[in-house]
Amino acid sequence: MRRRRVAEQLLEVLMSSVNGNLVPPELGWELFGYFVEDELWRGKGFRVLLKACRICEPEKTRMALRGEFR
Amino acid sequence: MPKDPLWKLSMAAVMVEKHGFDGLWVSEHFFNRNSFITLSTIARHTRRILLGPAVVNPYVYHPAQMAQAAATLWELAPHRVRMAIGAGDASALKQLGYAREKPVEKVLWAVEEMRNYFEKLETYRVWDVKVFVGAQGPRMLKASTKADGVLINWSNLEMLKESVRLLGDDVAKGFTRAAYLMTSIHDDAEKAWKTAVPYAAYLMIGSSPSYLNRIGVDEAHRKEVEELVITRNWDRLYQAARSEWVDFFSVWGKPEKLREFVDEVVDMGFDEVVFAGPLGPRYMKALKSIAKICRAVKRRAKP
Numbered sequence A: 001m002r003r004r005r006v007a008e009q010l011l012e013v014l015m016s017s018v019n020g021n022l023v024p025p026e027l028g029w030e031l032f033g034y035f036v037e038d039e040l041w042r043g044k045g046f047r048v049l050l051k052a053c054r055i056c057e058p059e060k061t062r063m064a065l066r067g068e069f070r
Numbered sequence B: 001m002p003k004d005p006l007w008k009l010s011m012a013a014v015m016v017e018k019h020g021f022d023g024l025w026v027s028e029h030f031f032n033r034n035s036f037i038t039l040s041t042i043a044r045h046t047r048r049i050l051l052g053p054a055v056v057n058p059y060v061y062h063p064a065q066m067a068q069a070a071a072t073l074w075e076l077a078p079h080r081v082r083m084a085i086g087a088g089d090a091s092a093l094k095q096l097g098y099a100r101e102k103p104v105e106k107v108l109w110a111v112e113e114m115r116n117y118f119e120k121l122e123t124y125r126v127w128d129v130k131v132f133v134g135a136q137g138p139r140m141l142k143a144s145t146k147a148d149g150v151l152i153n154w155s156n157l158e159m160l161k162e163s164v165r166l167l168g169d170d171v172a173k174g175f176t177r178a179a180y181l182m183t184s185i186h187d188d189a190e191k192a193w194k195t196a197v198p199y200a201a202y203l204m205i206g207s208s209p210s211y212l213n214r215i216g217v218d219e220a221h222r223k224e225v226e227e228l229v230i231t232r233n234w235d236r237l238y239q240a241a242r243s244e245w246v247d248f249f250s251v252w253g254k255p256e257k258l259r260e261f262v263d264e265v266v267d268m269g270f271d272e273v274v275f276a277g278p279l280g281p282r283y284m285k286a287l288k289s290i291a292k293i294c295r296a297v298k299r300r301a302k303p
Helices: A002-016 A025-036 A043-056 A058-065 B006-018 B035-045 B063-076 B090-096 B103-120 B138-144 B157-167 B189-205 B209-214 B219-230 B234-240 B243-249 B255-268 B283-301
Strands: B023-027 B050-054 B082-085 B130-135 B149-152 B176-185 B251-253 B272-279
Touching: A002 A043, A002 A058, A002 B006, A002 B283, A025 A043, A025 B006, A043 A058, B006 B023, B006 B035, B006 B283, B023 B035, B023 B082, B023 B272, B035 B050, B035 B063, B050 B130, B063 B082, B063 B103, B082 B103, B103 B130, B103 B138, B130 B138, B130 B176, B138 B149, B138 B157, B149 B157, B157 B176, B157 B255, B176 B189, B176 B255, B176 B283, B189 B219, B189 B234, B189 B243, B189 B251, B189 B272, B209 B219, B219 B234, B251 B255, B255 B272, B255 B283, B272 B283
Parallel strands: B023 B050, B050 B082, B082 B130, B130 B149, B149 B176, B176 B251, B176 B272
Antiparallel strands: none
């Protein structure tokens, strides 16, 4: 459950970011694939989400991982 | 989210559908993603929501292209396509080398021509694409009554009221009045305001002098803000921002404030409310709040 909550926070970081254009399209579409399959919270899906978030918003990503992103 | 990449717009669209919204307009701006290609991608990943570009201008797109694109999109998303045609953003058109001449006449011509082209398409048919006109000024509002609906681009109650009055009741049956609101909400009103400011500034610097006079914005201030937007100097922009134009060009604040605003808009006689980006500093949270507001407003509006 905790992983799902963190993934939800990371997704909010990504969707609220103005730096989405920094994510390479290949990674973006891979992420989209995991999103529609509801697989962002585990395994490879989570790693892809984390990678995209770190590219867009490194500081907010750290906050989300610590559960401090509001 | 017009400046976002296609994969992110597609994710947003899936979220919009999951939250129960009726439709989605994709903004059309030459310097952003192509709206028809974006809509085609979204059509493949959604099943129910209405889809349309808002707004396509007849200076960049010929009505024949508009009709062909809409009809092809219709094949991907049958009975879900809508179109909105407007005069376009004057400053963006200028950058592309187009003069925005006779905007009302040009938009009306495009609406009529597009319908004609729908008739001329022989290999495939579309028959339920509603054509809207994007409008702000009184002449464009009056002209919009020749279309199937109007997207009124004001985020201010007084201007929306005036627009409804100008439209009058002399419209065809089924004509749709939609209020197009630039929205930014968050539990922390100050954060909502900060998110709204750059968007409101962009709308303000492209507005006609008559509206700017009305809210007490002189040319010197407009130019100052324009410079800050062009140089993306957001810190200075926040300092220079005035409530006169931020409140005029956006609806910002806590969700309760938006709820009251939408109630008033519906009471004015609007059939639809469009919540235009940024929505808020936290996109998903804002989307969820807006969906909740819509459900409450719909419940209240039911006889």
